[in-house]
Amino acid sequence: MKVSWNRIIGAILVGIVLLFVIIGVFYTPYDPNAMNGAAKSQAPSLLHWLGTDNFGRDLLSRVMEGSRTTFFVAIATVAIGGTIGTLVGALTGFYGGRIDQIIMRINDGITSFPSILLTLVIISVFGIGKYKIIWALGIVFIPSFVRVVRSEYMVQKEMDYVKTAKLMGASDVRILFLHILPNIRPILVSTITIGFNNAVLAEAGMSYLGLGVQPPDASLGRMLSEAQAYLFSAPWYAIAPGVMIVITVLGLSLVNEG
Amino acid sequence: MKYILKKISTLIITLFLVTIFTFTAFQVIPGDSVSSTLGMDASPEAIQALRHERGLDDPLVIRYGRWLGGVLKGDFGESTQYNMPVWNLLSTRLTVTIWLAAISIVLIFLFSFPIGILSAKKEDGFFDRLMVFLTQTFMAIPPFFLGMILTLVFGVCLKWFIPGNYVSFQEDKGKFFAYLIYPAIAMAIPKIAMTVKFLRSSIRRQMHFEYVRTAKSKGNSKRGILVKHVLKNACIPVITFLGMIIADVLAGSIIIEQVFNLPGMGRLLVVAIANRDYAVVQAVVLYIATIVVVINLLVDILYRVIDPRISKEGGAR
Numbered sequence A: 001m002k003v004s005w006n007r008i009i010g011a012i013l014v015g016i017v018l019l020f021v022i023i024g025v026f027y028t029p030y031d032p033n034a035m036n037g038a039a040k041s042q043a044p045s046l047l048h049w050l051g052t053d054n055f056g057r058d059l060l061s062r063v064m065e066g067s068r069t070t071f072f073v074a075i076a077t078v079a080i081g082g083t084i085g086t087l088v089g090a091l092t093g094f095y096g097g098r099i100d101q102i103i104m105r106i107n108d109g110i111t112s113f114p115s116i117l118l119t120l121v122i123i124s125v126f127g128i129g130k131y132k133i134i135w136a137l138g139i140v141f142i143p144s145f146v147r148v149v150r151s152e153y154m155v156q157k158e159m160d161y162v163k164t165a166k167l168m169g170a171s172d173v174r175i176l177f178l179h180i181l182p183n184i185r186p187i188l189v190s191t192i193t194i195g196f197n198n199a200v201l202a203e204a205g206m207s208y209l210g211l212g213v214q215p216p217d218a219s220l221g222r223m224l225s226e227a228q229a230y231l232f233s234a235p236w237y238a239i240a241p242g243v244m245i246v247i248t249v250l251g252l253s254l255v256n257e258g
Numbered sequence B: 001m002k003y004i005l006k007k008i009s010t011l012i013i014t015l016f017l018v019t020i021f022t023f024t025a026f027q028v029i030p031g032d033s034v035s036s037t038l039g040m041d042a043s044p045e046a047i048q049a050l051r052h053e054r055g056l057d058d059p060l061v062i063r064y065g066r067w068l069g070g071v072l073k074g075d076f077g078e079s080t081q082y083n084m085p086v087w088n089l090l091s092t093r094l095t096v097t098i099w100l101a102a103i104s105i106v107l108i109f110l111f112s113f114p115i116g117i118l119s120a121k122k123e124d125g126f127f128d129r130l131m132v133f134l135t136q137t138f139m140a141i142p143p144f145f146l147g148m149i150l151t152l153v154f155g156v157c158l159k160w161f162i163p164g165n166y167v168s169f170q171e172d173k174g175k176f177f178a179y180l181i182y183p184a185i186a187m188a189i190p191k192i193a194m195t196v197k198f199l200r201s202s203i204r205r206q207m208h209f210e211y212v213r214t215a216k217s218k219g220n221s222k223r224g225i226l227v228k229h230v231l232k233n234a235c236i237p238v239i240t241f242l243g244m245i246i247a248d249v250l251a252g253s254i255i256i257e258q259v260f261n262l263p264g265m266g267r268l269l270v271v272a273i274a275n276r277d278y279a280v281v282q283a284v285v286l287y288i289a290t291i292v293v294v295i296n297l298l299v300d301i302l303y304r305v306i307d308p309r310i311s312k313e314g315g316a317r
Helices: A005-026 A059-095 A097-111 A115-126 A130-156 A160-167 A172-183 A185-208 A220-230 A236-257 B002-025 B033-038 B044-053 B060-072 B086-121 B126-139 B143-157 B173-207 B210-217 B222-259 B265-274 B278-306
Strands: none
Touching: A005 A059, A005 A236, A005 B126, A059 A097, A059 A130, A059 A172, A059 A185, A059 A220, A059 A236, A097 A130, A115 A130, A115 A185, A115 B002, A115 B222, A115 B265, A115 B278, A130 A172, A130 A185, A160 A172, A172 A185, A185 A220, A185 A236, A185 B143, A185 B222, A220 A236, A220 B143, A236 B126, A236 B143, B002 B060, B002 B278, B060 B278, B086 B126, B086 B173, B086 B222, B086 B265, B086 B278, B126 B173, B143 B173, B143 B222, B173 B222, B210 B222, B222 B265, B222 B278, B265 B278
């Protein structure tokens, strides 16, 4: 990995975000859901660093909590999409043949439709909620993993080390997951990073529409959706979660691409 | 010609599969429009009667055939939340979404090409590096958050427009476009960033080919090579990419409409999902999907017109 200024900036941003979320697990300045009638919609101050919302809830605490929910959704999404996608991609890329052709046709068909539309269809079938959005996004994320992993396996299976392993009598399962998988790790890590970023943005979008995480749970998208009505009287309400999303996604993509 | 016919037949098959998908997806859900009309404590007899009246107790294939027959005639059924034909709901909202997407796409074309070319012209120059950083930054901003920032800056601080004060196309065309420009910008900026990034790397890849060196050794200026040779080649993958961007913009308007309070297809879809109004959901999904499939077809054809090297058998990708 080449060290560039972009990577360094990205690493610093990711570091800040991680520190912020980890502190949030153990300590938040206030209870994220505690309402305070005496401190409604206050601008950032020494008492409330990022201000308060329309219920007097401390925004710093809520952003900490909300980031955790958003990251949980994003990680679970990538775990579902990544596991199934990698499995399908590995098998189709390695074995090829008729089934591979059919699956790739379906895969290409699905990816030609905008992912927002697909997510919305699945949500309207599954229903609304935190765990339902995880499954919906997880399914939508499968094809991108299949595509990347499959093309890698197609290249790797022709390589000498795979042929040697075969001659030595290694089983297919062993070759697939103990020999080839570690070799495609750099590309897999990069795909997972991009997937995580897209999942953060997708969670924000769906929760913003009111179709993802439901109150009283805080998530970054949910907070933005609630902040919309107070854009005039309390603009800091929207800025806090929004900037958090931007820092996260920007930091990771800078580290990833340099 | 044979190629185009083949492509069109693929398009029809794809659309057919899309109709099957959109129809059956909503059949697996427990409960149907009857339970939402009659409420939780309706008698089983009443439910059965209404189910029969609406034809919901027929087999799946018959219901699909009936629905598809209607769709082909422009009849998407009845919305359960508005109690009116879905088509009436769609027609006015379509104008908003199509115009919004169109303005956004024009902006993407206008800005991404000059910026991308300028950025690639001086590899790793100051402008290039600045653009790399800016494209990464703008790609990290969710469009709806960008929309909120635009509302804050241009609506609340500068007072260039009144947030939420949408004027319909029929009422006043000038005011309609003056309002639509802000959501269009919010959608366009992240996509401009993506296109610039793609175009830049596409040009840079071309710059390292042999033919560029040959042209250089023949005494052509860098500018001449860029304009006459490189751009032509670099634009071919960009066309496919732009096809994808157009589809994304169309789908992206679903969220942006919410930010700017626009009565478009997206708003209709989101409200319909929340209220389980499946006839509307099916119609909107089918509409957007059709546009996406048609755009893909146009991109494929355009591809062949621009680059005759692409062989008959699917060498396009």
